[in-house]
Amino acid sequence: MAPHLATAGGLLLLFSFSSAQIQVENLTSCTPNDGFGKYCPTACGVADYLLRYMPGGTRDLDYLQRELKVTASLTQGAEEKKSQDTSHTTRICFPLSSELKDLISSDEKRLADLKQLSNQLKQKCSNPCENTVQIQPITGADCQDIANKGVNTSGIYYVKPAKATEQFLVYCEIDNFGRGFTVIQRRRDGSVDFNKNWIQYKEGFGYLAPNNRTEFWLGNEKIHQLTASSIIPTVLRIELVDWEGNKRYADYNMFRLGPEVDMYRLTYGYYFGGDAGDAFDGFDFGDDPSDKFYTSHNGMQFSTPDKDNDKYDGNCAQQDGCGWWMNRCHAANLNGKYYQGGRYTEKDAGEYGYDNGIIWVTWHNRWYSLKETTMKLIPLSRITANGDRGTPATAGSTQVAGHTLA
Numbered sequence: 001m002a003p004h005l006a007t008a009g010g011l012l013l014l015f016s017f018s019s020a021q022i023q024v025e026n027l028t029s030c031t032p033n034d035g036f037g038k039y040c041p042t043a044c045g046v047a048d049y050l051l052r053y054m055p056g057g058t059r060d061l062d063y064l065q066r067e068l069k070v071t072a073s074l075t076q077g078a079e080e081k082k083s084q085d086t087s088h089t090t091r092i093c094f095p096l097s098s099e100l101k102d103l104i105s106s107d108e109k110r111l112a113d114l115k116q117l118s119n120q121l122k123q124k125c126s127n128p129c130e131n132t133v134q135i136q137p138i139t140g141a142d143c144q145d146i147a148n149k150g151v152n153t154s155g156i157y158y159v160k161p162a163k164a165t166e167q168f169l170v171y172c173e174i175d176n177f178g179r180g181f182t183v184i185q186r187r188r189d190g191s192v193d194f195n196k197n198w199i200q201y202k203e204g205f206g207y208l209a210p211n212n213r214t215e216f217w218l219g220n221e222k223i224h225q226l227t228a229s230s231i232i233p234t235v236l237r238i239e240l241v242d243w244e245g246n247k248r249y250a251d252y253n254m255f256r257l258g259p260e261v262d263m264y265r266l267t268y269g270y271y272f273g274g275d276a277g278d279a280f281d282g283f284d285f286g287d288d289p290s291d292k293f294y295t296s297h298n299g300m301q302f303s304t305p306d307k308d309n310d311k312y313d314g315n316c317a318q319q320d321g322c323g324w325w326m327n328r329c330h331a332a333n334l335n336g337k338y339y340q341g342g343r344y345t346e347k348d349a350g351e352y353g354y355d356n357g358i359i360w361v362t363w364h365n366r367w368y369s370l371k372e373t374t375m376k377l378i379p380l381s382r383i384t385a386n387g388d389r390g391t392p393a394t395a396g397s398t399q400v401a402g403h404t405l406a
Contacts, residue, residue, distance in 0.1 A: 054118060061118075065111050072104050133210060135169065142226055143172035144379050147180030155210045161229035168222055171208055179382050181237065182226060184218040185375035187358060190338030191215055194322045198307040201323040202260065212374075217323075217335070220264040220302060224257045226377060233380040236268065238334070240276055240360055241372035243342035248276035248363050253380060263301035263309045266325040272383075277362025279332035285366070295331035320356040333359045339369035 139158045140146040146157050154174045159182070160167035173181040187194075192206045192215035206216025227234050236255035240248045254269030271278040282296030294311065301309035304323040308315040316329035324335050336358045339348065344367060346353040357369025364370065 054122065057118065058115075061111055061115055064107070068104055068108055068111070133208075136172075139167065141229065142377070142379075143170065143174065143180035143182040144382055145180070146172055147174045147178050151180075152178070154212065156208055159226075161225045163229045164222075164225045169208055170218065170222075171212070171216075173212065173376060179378060181376040181378050183212075183374060183376045184223050184226075185334060185373065186212070186215055187334065187338065187370075187373040188213055188215050190340070194335045195305065195337075196323060198304045198323075201302065201304055202264075220257060221260065223377075224259055224264060227256045228259070230379065233269070234377050235272060235380050235383045237374075237376050237378065237383070238274075238276065238360075239372075239374040239376075240363065240370050242364060242368070243371045248274065248360075250274035250276040250278065250280075250360075251383065252280060255377070258301075263303075263307075265299065265301045266297060267299055276360055279360045279362040281331075282327075283331035283361045285361075292331075294328040296327060297325045297330065297332060300325035300327050319352040319354050322356075329354070330359065331361045333357075334370075334373045334375065336369065342368050342371065344369055 133156065136146075136151070136153070136155050136157045138146050138149055138151050139160065140149065141161050142159050143157065146159070151157075151172075152174055154172060156169055157172045158167040159170050171183045171186075173183055175181075186206075194217065196205055196217075201217060202220050204217055204219025204222060207214040208216060233254045234256070236252040238250045238252075240250075251272035251274050252268040252270075253272040254267075256267050258265035258267070268280070271281065280297045282292040282294070284292045285295070288294075300311075302323060303309045303315070303317040303326045305315065305318040305321065308317065310316045310326035310328060312326070312328040316326035317323055320326075320329065320333060321337055322333070322335040324330060324333050333356075337349075337356050339357050342364075344357055349356050355366035357367070358373060359366055359368075360370060
């Protein structure tokens with residue numbers, strides 16, 4: 001009787017396996033902790049995990065395959081079987097049905113596919129690889145200070161502004177003209193959720209990597225230190241890319257971020273130029289005569305869903321699901337929700353129905369969410385180093401050779 005009971009247990013295991021497999025197939029991506037300074041899982045991390053757990057996984061697959069064979073054998077022409085002992089009668093049935101046959105056939109195929117995939121992964125991960133991200137040895141007050149020391153490679157560097165108590169990591173974009181941009185924000189593919197609280201926006205979140213493809217917010221405290229320490233006026237450069245591949249930019253001179261006691265208030269002297277238009281100055285949507293005034297951003301404090309510092313009776317940051325320098329509410333919002341394809345509607349915007357995408361309304365309207373954005377800082381004295389402020393210079397290499405990246 002024991003073999004029959006084991007087979008019954010095997011059937012339950014097979015049904016469970018089929019159900020769980022469907023769930024696993026839906027897990028197409030992972031969501032690692034995106035605290036600032038953490039790096040994405042690399043190919044080496046995947047290889048380590050695979051090689052550590054693959055022997056046990058292979059044993060489990062072999063066991064399931066054996067159970068399938070036993071079950072298939074017992075169900076061929078199965079009939080009710082009866083077993084008696086001195087105290088009671090136990091009845092175990094093995095009904096032969098097309099549904100069970102289909103289940104067995106389906107699980108056999110899945111097991112074969114899993115084994116094939118396992119072998120493919122093992123082959124790909126058999127070569128040794130390096131799992132560290134190189135941090136460049138040169139340091140400075142900011143990225144321009146680092147570039148002034150002869151560095152011509154973009155990547156991750158430590159900086160320590162004059163008013164900072166300790167150094168911190170930044171991504172420096174160093175171009176062919178020796179300009180060192182300190183990147184404070186980047187959107188590329190929607191891989192990082194920008195719906196964060198006050199502390200997360202203060203400290204920063206997302207992923208730094210030696211290339212320019214990861215998403216992050218550097219952190220309001222670090223941005224404050226970078227702009228408050230500079231003797232030379234700082235230019236904020238904003239670079240935008242839409243879903244058709246078109247590029248625009250906007251520059252703001254004398255950019256500063258106030259301290260936390262002033263809720264990281266944004267101020268700038270004037271719009272310095274660019275072909276994206278001056279969205280920070282507000283926009284007349286045609287809804288109300290005061291539209292432009294109440295959507296300007298100069299002088300606005302920073303708001304997050306859990307800390308409302310805007311001029312609106314409600315909570316703009318909560319409605320839009322992000323942190324930003326909200327007025328009532330905005331004409332620009334580069335931390336908004338990432339919409340694949342760009343165009344979205346009030347229905348897409350969810351509960352509140354407001355324009356909550358990645359917006360720069362002096363280029364595209366409020367119902368068009370941009371594909372890529374970059375916010376970066378550079379001293380005013382270096383912004384025209386390429387001799388033509390009208391076109392951003394092409395950045396130098398942003399790859400650090402010899403590293404496996406996410």
